[in-house]
Amino acid sequence: MRLNFPYLLKWFTLIAVITFTLHACSAEKDEQINNLTSQVEELEEQLEIAEEEKSELKQQLSEYDVNIEEMNDELEEKEEELKDQESKIDELTKQLEEAKQSASRSGSKQVFLTFDDGPSKVTPKILDILKEHNIPATFFAIGQSVEEYPHYTRRAQEEGHKVLPHSHSHDYSIYSDLDSFYDDFYQAKNQIEEVLDQEIPPYFRFPGGATNQVSTDYGGDQIMAKITEDVKERGYYYFDWNVSSNDANHEEVDALDIYNNVVATTGEQDFAVVLFHDSPTSHSTAEALPRIIDYYESEGYEFRTFQDLTEKDLNKMKELNIANKTIY
Numbered sequence: 001m002r003l004n005f006p007y008l009l010k011w012f013t014l015i016a017v018i019t020f021t022l023h024a025c026s027a028e029k030d031e032q033i034n035n036l037t038s039q040v041e042e043l044e045e046q047l048e049i050a051e052e053e054k055s056e057l058k059q060q061l062s063e064y065d066v067n068i069e070e071m072n073d074e075l076e077e078k079e080e081e082l083k084d085q086e087s088k089i090d091e092l093t094k095q096l097e098e099a100k101q102s103a104s105r106s107g108s109k110q111v112f113l114t115f116d117d118g119p120s121k122v123t124p125k126i127l128d129i130l131k132e133h134n135i136p137a138t139f140f141a142i143g144q145s146v147e148e149y150p151h152y153t154r155r156a157q158e159e160g161h162k163v164l165p166h167s168h169s170h171d172y173s174i175y176s177d178l179d180s181f182y183d184d185f186y187q188a189k190n191q192i193e194e195v196l197d198q199e200i201p202p203y204f205r206f207p208g209g210a211t212n213q214v215s216t217d218y219g220g221d222q223i224m225a226k227i228t229e230d231v232k233e234r235g236y237y238y239f240d241w242n243v244s245s246n247d248a249n250h251e252e253v254d255a256l257d258i259y260n261n262v263v264a265t266t267g268e269q270d271f272a273v274v275l276f277h278d279s280p281t282s283h284s285t286a287e288a289l290p291r292i293i294d295y296y297e298s299e300g301y302e303f304r305t306f307q308d309l310t311e312k313d314l315n316k317m318k319e320l321n322i323a324n325k326t327i328y
């Protein structure tokens, strides 16, 4: 083959063109790479800024959380204070009410009609008379009878009277010992609360009264001292009476005798807790009742129940040995 100049020139030119093209391509790639690199760098910078912002926001958020927690605590405290204030207001309102009542009573005569041993067949008659005269009374009930006559028990309450425990069985063997007493007492209390569907105040009357003699036959001569101390420790009040109708003799007592007994034992007392009975044989009691009510009304007595006893009433009853009489 002959290598002449034009031929060589042709080759040289071809090689130059290829070299230049290749070089140009490589330069373009480099530029692209440079571009991309700077874009990546820019994005990385943006990412960094975004992360910084994110951690700042997180910081703010946790500060808000702490603030919200603190504000919730404060809110709870305020609510608690508000509740305290409300209950103080309630307590003061109650005291004010009691003070007003006792101020309006100071100097006035008061009588509490109390009926033991019910309910019985005679209860509706007694309730009718009380209703007719618009007089409230207190019933110291027998649990077993409450079980037998729940409707009379509820009626008494609905008509504004107070029903409290006397005994469940009225069997004097309850005075054998503390356990026997409480077994019977709580049965009566629970029975009454169940029928009335409400809690009753810690008031009751002992069968036979706190000074009964029959208890010694069962629990010895110290049993009433022991039981009375124990019930007081448990926060209970037991109530006797200072006026007796003597309506509980075995043979039927005359209604006029009942009336005379009440008037005689009331005498000059301006605070009277009167003992009656509500038993199947208490017809004379019911019969005597209207005249007895008339007597107290004409003498200016206010009729009360054991529903709204104030601290002052309880102290007065203690002074008069009607409430929590000490037994030796």
Ligand SMILES: [Zn+2]
Binding pocket: 116, 117, 166, 170, 206, 207, 208
């Ligand atoms: Zn009784």
